[in-house]
Amino acid sequence: MVFPDGSGLFPQENAPCHTAKIVWEWFEEHVKESMVLPWPPDSPDLYPIKHPWEVLEHHIQSRDCPTLQLAEIKDLLLMSCCQIAQDTFRGLVESMALFIRAVLVS
Template sequence: MVWGCMSAAGVRKLHVIEGTMDHKMYIDILNFFLSVSAEKLGLGGDFVFQQDNDPKHTAYNTKNWLLYNVPGQLHTPPQSPDMNPIEHLWRILENSIRGRQASNLAEFIDILQKAWEEISPAMTKNLVDSMPRRLQAVIDAKGFPTKY
């Protein structure tokens, strides 16, 4: 499992997660990586954070941490968990590493990191710019699934 951050300006380094992630580990990751990633992406403290409705993302402690540490959040309706544009990046990443051979975990992580870093800012900008259409699609579908 990995954690990654994206904006219209591009992506930041992927964080590889060892073991099973629970809400405590997720908060630790956010605490350590979110503000640093936002700063390096040129967002400073002015950004809207979006995640899906995974239980560790919606846990009480996570919600409290986000309330005090994130300037704004875009909440995803339960029926549209893949509306988040980063879901499309995960698919792009998966397609870009398909067929590459790794002889061990460290080599696989290196391949994954390099493929992540090759994702262009133009790609992430396009995904971020699609958000108004994504939101309108959810409104039009009255909260039910969309093509996104």
């Protein structure tokens, strides 16, 4: 059992990977353990980590690297993370209030 006390709450942001048949079948099998939270179809994105992941992905894909070992990938990710400007993170934190207001309105 994933949440034996029935406390599992899952926000489904309507992404295709969240609404796939196999996902809904899993939730139907675990209905006593968890609940899927209703989510408006056009809700604002409340995952601020999404933007830094995109920056990180772009930085890594722009490098001409041969196939790397796991330790090398870890080092590359850490180095790339350190190169993301602090203003990027500051802007994400400061924008969260707007996103939260938009969710409360919807």
